[in-house]
Amino acid sequence: MSDQKRYPDNLPPEVTFRQLPARQAHDSGAVIYPEIDLPRYGEAEDFHLRMLWRIVRKRRWLIIGIASIITTLVTIDVFRTKPLYEATTTIEIGRDNGARINSNGLFIQEEDYLNVTMNTSEVILKSLPLLEDVVVQLRLDQNPAFLASQKKSVWESLHEIAGKIQRDDASAPPAVFTATAMKSKIEGNRSPEEVERLAPYVGMLEESLRVRPILDTRAMTLTFKHTDPVIAAGVANAIAQRFVETSFDKKIEKFTSASEWLDRSTRELKSKIERSEQALADYTKTNNIYSTDGKATLVAEKLSRLHDLATRAETDRILKESLYEQVRQGRVAQIPEAFADTKTVELQRKLGELATTAAELSVTYGPKYPKMAEINQQMAAIRDQIAAGRVQLEEKLKADYERVVRDENALKAALEEAKAGAAQENQRAIQYSLLKQDVDTAKSLYTEFLQKTNQAYLEVAQQQSNIRIISPARVPKEPVSPNRQRTILIGLLLSLSGGIGLAWLLERFDDSIRSVDDVNRYTQLPALAVIPVIGANKSLLNGRRRKDNTPELLALGSGDKASAIMQRARLMEFDGRSPASEAYRALRTALLLSAAGNPPKTILVTSVRMEEGKTTTATNTAIALAQLGASVLLIDCDMRNPSVHDVFGTSRTLGLSTYLVRNVEIDELTQDLPGENLRMISSGPIPPNPAELLSSERMKRLLAQLSERYDHIVLDSPPLASVTDAVILSTMVNGVILVVHGGRNSRQAVQRACHELSAVGARIFGIVLNNVDLRREGHDDYYYYSYQYSYSADAKRTKT
Template sequence: MAEENQNKSALEKLATHNDEALLQRPLMAPARPVSNDDYGYGRYDESEGGLHVRDIWRIMRKRKWLILPLAALITLLVTIEVHRTPSVYEAENKIKASKEGGGAVISTKDFTVQADDQDSMQTMIVELTSRPLLESVVESLKLDQRPDFLDATRKRTVTEALQDIAHRFTGGTFGASVNSTEPNIKKAPTVERSAEESERLAPYVNALKGRLAATVVKDTRIIELSFTHNDPRLAADVVNAVAKNYIDQSHTRKLETFTDTSEWLTKSTNELRARMQQAEQKLADYTRNNGIFQSDGKTDITVNKLADMYAQTMKAETERMLKESVYEQVKQGRIAELPDTFADQNSSKLKEELNRLEVQDAELSVKFGTENPRVAEVREKIKILKDQIASTRSTLENKLKADYERAVRDERSLKAALETAKSDAVQQNQAGITFNILKEEVETSKRLYADFLNKMQQTNLQKVEQQKNMRIIEPAEVPGSPIGPKRMRTILLGLLVSLVFGIGLAFFLEYLDNTVKSVDDIQRFAQLPTLAIIPSIDAASQRAVKKANRRALTSGNETPNLANALVLRDDPDDQRTAVLPAEHLTSVVEAYRMLRTSVLLSTAGSPPKTILFTSGQPGDGKTTTAVNTGVSLAQLGSKVLLIDCDLRRPTLHRALRIAKQPGLSAYLSSDAKPEDVILSTRVPNLSAITCGPVPPNPAELLASDRMRELLAWASQHYEHVILDSPPLLSVTDPVVLSTRVDGVILVVQAGRSTRDILRRARQELTHVGAKVFGVVLNNLDMRREGYGPNDASYYAAGSYHREHARRHG
């Protein structure tokens, strides 16, 4: 204890500078321009830079535990998401629409009533998706009572998606499958629905319209009708129900034309039959009352004139009745039921255009909303058409009214003329005239009755003969496989995208990582050769380290044999530096042997005597590297001296398990001889000078003449002198020592030391003219950095020996 106190007192006497002076670099060699070629450092060839396939593969191997889990996770999420989307099935049927020619229903001398149900194919497409038809389908299939119909677009939950995945991958053993109910198709009545009922059915109608598609097969009269849904049976039921309801309603509309005509003819025939019976009764009564039993048919001119006048009057009255009936229909708004003779062809065309625009308005309102400009444009056209139809109706009503009034005037005129003729004929065979009039009235009534009865029978016959001009030629079947979503394609695309994203993220992280990780980084950013790559120990070696430490603690052995061992770490905060037999670390031993070879070949002529080990920052492994290099050189039989020049945080004594006293600081601050501070180690041929007491002015001590004399004396008595110095960028001690040794070895920890630190360390050394042998890439995790098992020795040997060959010819 007394000796230690004496050494500390001597050190305090040398503290002649203040703390600020210690931050400066004392006794620095004058700066001179230094070229890389002065020390044989190869300038990095930028043409060799860039990203090669080997580098890409290394980065991918390094980041594989980022890329693969990320790809697996994204692919799993994509798989779950695509299985959350229900499978979509499409059912399709085909409808054939036959051509229909127009046929006359009623044909008389004055008018013709025709039934023409010729619709264009495009009109059929619009009618197939019209709201009234789809409402009938909803009611016939009772879709409003099936909640699953509107849930077709609802995504499954994650649990349901996982069950579906399990069901598919296990072939139906596990998970849930698609269930569907049997259809119950009923013909919906074609009745006018209230606004409230249509509003209630609107969601179901919109769902049908959004999934229903109708197209015309080119150059045919066949319509392909398809419907998509997540229930395959329901899809088939819906498309078949739409086709069936449309065919039935089309046939019903066609029959309505003949039904209306037949009803009008029946009513007119009944009226004519009553009139005929009245005329016959009048003739019989007149004959009986006037005692007329027969007529010879001989009459004068007055009688013939009276008979003709009566016939014209009856005809005028019949025409007036017909025109009155037509006019009454127009007044009641039943223009559609008018015979073709009286109907306005322009009005029919306007109605067809109005129907088409109303269907288009419904479709655009559902698709774009009521505020869309296209909807407003269609509604403006509908308004204009309605005005034109109203104008046409008014014109037609005025025309028919004028015809009716003219017929009334003609009838009145003829009746007045008839009364005049009767007055004239009163004086002539009044009984014969009256008899002939009544007889003519009976015959006229019979002819009209027979004509109308014949037409009524023809209409009823044509009504019975009417057939459906459309039929389903290929009904829809339950689809066996879905049309979407394309799950496998989406999953593969997700896998590809996730791999690309993972690889891109790996390269991005690699770009952000500015630490030194490879020989190429050292050559690129420091233009220095790599002397060796020291790999990190694997898990098995770490377990061996812990076991060796426990064994050492149990046995209480503080000074193990280091002849065939390696020091594994030199953490200043760890009071127990691990020492492991070399047989446990074959790869590390080989790496240090490579470093030993590089050191011996680092100078021309003879191996270097004094070597300084330093690093850019603490914790890079400089002490471990220095000790193991000294052990490796000592194993060749060379006398090696290790000097702990880290007078601030010394660790060499713990690495070698030797005493800390007296140490280098005691020698530099006193008149002691070098032999007094040199300690022997358990490694043959290996001696060491530890730090000793930590001085207050380490930089000045290391720059003193005593340090120069120590190095000179050690060079004469030892073949190799290895100096362990503090980190280069933290203090000025390594810079001072670098000018007094044969060469400097810079230790860089892979994945920890940044490129800027490496570049600055090299600049600090070259600025004072220090000779840098090269760099040791320490603690490189070969697996993590993506290298193969033999890449470390390959890259280190290749880098150094190529540089050595270039420098020494």
């Protein structure tokens, strides 16, 4: 058959594989399968208590293991948790007198609302500043027992559990490491660094503190939990006491603030009077102030004289600066004669006369006249003298200008100094008057503030606290949590539920064939037998280590792999009273009764995949049939991976492949096996084309010929999923036994194998469910019956 052929994944329950028809198209050799309505694989099954109980029994060790592990972990974790002690303080919040408001001469009392008061008190009790005060007051930041770990080590918890189991009284009371709380002075405002350092301890207080008002009363309970009972009681009382103090301080805050401010102001006024009087005396002494008469005239006269001189110096400086600028810019001719140089003026006049003479001579005699050169030389000399005079004049004016500037600056400085002296004289007189006035004002305020301070102190003394502690917390004797028994019981129940749920989920996802119900439900074929798991070598000798053990059987106790395979394949021969042997006898009975009055002669044994036990089933079936006295022939048709010859320790030099390839007599290939009525034909040498040999006419004639000689012929063939050899052989035999390894093959694979056989017209006797754990897969009754029946009969025979 071609590997490209496709088969449906599953079949509906009403389709029987042994009756499934197949037809062949007229124009091709392809087999056309009937169209059937296939249900979707994995449809939900009815879930009922019986099925759940079967799942629980099947996977009981998984459920017990999960429950044991989880319960053990929960127990250890519960015992790791240190017991918590709870201390409770009860406080009363009385009615506050409230503030009195003066309205038109009438004093009105403010109303006190109970809900608002209780809620406000709860907020204050849980406020961070109050809890910080408690931490500092009790020095909890220095107490290692306060922030101790809430968990014990695993070793400590195991030791405690062992003590509980052994009922050791010494281990019963919990270990409490108490460090006595010592009170410390509470400071004012804290720095951000200090607040950050106290944050873990405040968080611990806030997490473990619970405040709850008592209904219809003005009382509330303050509860604190901790692993140390002494710390629990101490913290509860400290928080309550600090709340009382804080509330009273808040109540008298307005009075104390006023009295403190008045007291502080009074002391400041007194100090101010003393400072003012001392300042007045020091000022009078320092400035030699006896009388200010006559001094103002001298200062004013000096100031007037200096002002006149400074004005004149400024005018002279402006004049000198103007002359200096004209000379520096070359405008010497524009300088007034009073300030000009007489020599320079004379040279200018002479230069003008020579210029006039030179012009006349140039007009009369021409420019080349000899006397013109002389006149030009004289004019050049005069110009040089004029230039030199201009430089001298500029330097002179510059020196005069700088001198005038210095004189002006000196006079202005003297004028400013005189002005400062006059102002200082006036300031001294004014300052003296101010100091005198400060002394008089300070004395008046001091007298008034001293009276107000005495009145404020009287108001503070009249105030009373409206909060009191009704019942302080006492050191608890018994812990309040954890409830270990309840937690362990819940863990056990949850773990059992989880284990059952996991088992059910695994069962739902498991699509393998595991039980007779699975065989009937998904293949619509009978389960011919359920072969239990065959144990190791020693288990195969169950009930036979007595005098009737044969030397051959005792020699197989070496335990190697070949011996184990031989023992399983020849179980009916070596251990006929085991549960597996009884299962093979049940298979033999089912085969003989598969056809009324006409037991099958040729039986094909195959499987879906390799390593499912088809060879073991074939050999034990052949031995079981031979034990009834019928002549049985076992043929190894697996010419790809033969193993029957290994089971019986024979050779495969000559075998089935030899007969199909060469012209030999069948008697030359038949080998006698231990026991009566049982013979075997090995596979022979492995040929290159097993499928072609098996589908030949010679193979059909061989089976027909052997059917006349033997009562039963058992054929061991290759698996269906690998090659088509089994499908070819299934058309030549009376029926097929399909061996399915319990829990290994999926439902689709088994269904495809059955459909593959039925499609070619093969008759399927049924399915042998092999290698099944009877206790695990829900066959407890069958296992118990087989086991008890076999060994009860053996015991009776031994007793007889």
